[in-house]
Amino acid sequence: MSLAHGSGTDGPADERILVIRAQRGNQRAFEILYERYNDRICRYLIRMIGNDGVGCELAQEAFIKAWKSILSLRDPARFGSWLYRIATNCAYNYHEHEKKRLRNVSWEEYEKEGKGPVAEGPERQVEESELMKQVLAQVSPTYRPCLILYVVERLPQRQIADLLGIKESSVSQYVSRGKEEFRRIYYRMSGKGQGK
Structure with a gap:
């Protein structure tokens, strides 16, 4: 099926199906979501932090948190918003940690x-x-x-x-x-x- 290769329609219905599959433990479905969002989340966090390396590391942290807590997402159609909130929280946590450390x-x-x-x-x-x-x-x-x-x-x-x-x-x-x-x-x- 086209979803397995990430080459089908990339609309909201397709994304919702991928999220539901990921919530059922399908790692490949989550990998497709990762491929779709990784560049955007990475760019967003680089700009939030002001450091390319740290921004990319935080993007990875955000995706790990998303995978671990994907069952807590009640509305699969809101995956993008949920992921951006996780990324934003990662940036805030990083800044708080840095304030204390440096x-x-x-x-x-x-x-x-x-x-x-x-x-x-x-x-x-x-x-x-x-x-x-x-x-x-x-x-x-x-x-x-x-x-x-x-x-x-x-x-x-x-x-x-x-x-x-x-x-x-x-x-x-x-x-x-x-x-x-x-x-x-x-x-x-x-x-x-x-x-x-």
């Missing part, structure tokens, strides 16, 4: 450690990309998921509300506040807001 290094200390000026060109683009990841990782955990899903993943607000289990009006508010917080952090970290 002190934050200020941008000024970073510059003093000899990172110095960088040549223009591709290196500058990489540096800017890394700065954006770091800035995004510092946006409040309340706003960050909505900001990532709306601005980066370009999902509609209704879908974001569904994925995160919040009101659609909250999505709009969180995106707006998240953008403002992102700007403030970016200008502080880049030194562009200091009148140099």
Whole structure:
């Protein structure tokens, strides 16, 4: 059957069937769900955390948690939303753990450690990309998921509300506040807001 190879219709009914099969212990059905969602969840967590390696590790953690607790999912049609909530909780738990474990290094200390000026060109683009990841990782955990899903993943607000289990009006508010917080952090970290 086409579901075994992941080549059939990829609609909601197909996904619901895969979830029900996974709930009955069918590992192949869960592997197909993993293949469908892994890239999205990994990208989402990389942006939540600001670190490629940690984001991918947390994605694996999210899928392991999902497999272990798939029987707790009451509505198989809501698998995507449920999985995003698990991933979001993994990111929140990681941030809480890191807060307790490490002190934050200020941008000024970073510059003093000899990172110095960088040549223009591709290196500058990489540096800017890394700065954006770091800035995004510092946006409040309340706003960050909505900001990532709306601005980066370009999902509609209704879908974001569904994925995160919040009101659609909250999505709009969180995106707006998240953008403002992102700007403030970016200008502080880049030194562009200091009148140099």
